[in-house]
Amino acid sequence: MRTSQYIIATLKETPSDAEVISHQLMLRAGMIRRLASGLYTWLPTGLKVVRKVEAIVREEMDKAGAIEMLMPVVQPADLWIESGRWQEYGPELLRIKDRQNRDFALGPTHEEVITEFVRKEINSYKQLPLNLYQIQTKFRDEVRPRFGVMRSREFTMKDAYSFHLDQASLQETYDVMYQAYCNIFTRLGLDFRPVIADTGSIGGDASHEFHVLADSGEDDIAFSTESDYAANIEKAEAFAPQEKADTPTQELTLTDTPNAKTIAELVEQFNTPIEKTVKTLIVKASAECVADNGAEYVALIVRGDHELNEIKAEKLAFVAEPLEMATDEAIKEVMKASPGSLGPINCPIPVIVDRAAAVASDFSAGANQDGKHYFGINWERDLPLSQVADIRNVVEGDVSPCGKGTLTIKRGIEVGHIFQLGNKYSTAMNAGVLTESGKHQVLEMGCYGIGITRIVAAAIEQNHDKYGIKWPLALAPFTVAIVPMNMHKSHRIPDIAQKIYDELKAAGIEVLFDDRKERPGVMFNDMELMGIPHQIVIGERNLDTDQVEHKDRNSGEKTLLAIDKVVSFVVNKIKNI
């Protein structure tokens, strides 16, 4: 490809709304442009990278025995009503009507469609197990699209769905997919970790996420220092403290705390350790709770230095799912006190206490009277300890749930997610086959997703420097850039450039020939910004000795090469990686 016949839409300046490095570099390197919030146009260079990711994913999926197909983006509401997700999925599901006023949705995922397909087409146990996948556009009306294509509303995803007669078969395919995913991310040249995960709105049982480690990641991953345990913090269990609460040493006292509205202020003004405080969070109660004791809200208690884990909390029987924090007005009405003075003592609604907070002694908390806190609180002596649960996020240094080592926490970008769905959809939509004994049996399902376009961004997060993107060879939009110095000034330069260009192309290598009439610095900067792994610099300087220069984008290493050795040199470099 010649730059003069291509779109090199590089930018010198960073657009002001791009926050993370991958978003900035994708804009600057001319890979993407924003059309509207969370919607991006892929320019030729960007699309080439997407296609590379797709190709690797496709190869590994095929190798793992999955079969490619393609389903529609637009899906009839009926299927979603049947699975129950027309109600469950919420506003992230973009709903549209056709000219007949029939309801449709833009597919955020395809469990319903694939299940509908399989229940019609697959009738016999002999056709199982089956693993079907597609690489296709998804639409999710995200609450807050951000970070460019990292969290966009429209994106490309590889989604696979497997169907089985029994759990053992599902487990087998799940393991194969787990391995295929490891192979994919390894081939993509990414530093990644599989982690134990929550199943989220898709539903189901076992689940692993694949995370690319990067500080800009939106998820916290907890790792054991001593084992290969790794879990999304949403899911990581906070181990129950082994010790019991210490014997009370303080009297319960009610103190005026007019200026202490937050834990931080309480700790500072009253010189109390933060571990000896608790915070009280008021959330909407579940229907079960309302039926049980009439309370519309419940109070969740975690230690002052801990954070509530919403995923854990919303799974509690008394807590409404999804989790909903009470408004200030509701808190005043129910608690007769304002946020900042809430606590478990004299609390008119059910109280659920985190395991760590449940072994605190002589601690302080709001008194449910504005501007007052209790100090020296002890469970059982001063108030009953009714419900205890794991409702906090793990923190660095916690004992690992696997029993070995302690936890450290890193940021990750979720690029893949595999689930064992069990029979959630197959039951709801009545997908089954006849078994060997002629009985109808509901199918077991697995599903396996990879965010194709997100991988492009994640790869940049992990591979860049101050000059731009440093593509892993497998993802580079072009393998080689030919950069001729002052081509218009002599015949020698363009002749040699053309010759090398033709030879590289003949060798099946993707070459970008920068034939623009630009100064050398402009070309160098553009090629480096775009992250092309190999540059061939052709200049008068070395031509008298029939040499050109090779520059490695990754190492910065420069090598003088005889003109007729260029192709073999590059070919050799490529195969060695």
Added chain:
RNA sequence: CGGUGUUUAGCGCAGCUUGGUAGCGCACUUCGUUUGGGUCGAAGGGGUCGAAGGUUCGAAUCCUUCAACACCGACCA
């Protein structure tokens, strides 16, 4: 959904306080110059100042409403 902020040329921004003919840098076009790391110079093109309404002799600037976009937050108890 809440909070904060932004919106002026393709991009990055100034101008707004104190109303008076819309600017700068980059990019773009042309010419010259330069040529191994984003040359230098000259001349040009490009704007309903987010939209609508209002105040005023006069609005990018003041007022009202709306919209788009961004950031923060769903931890505040």
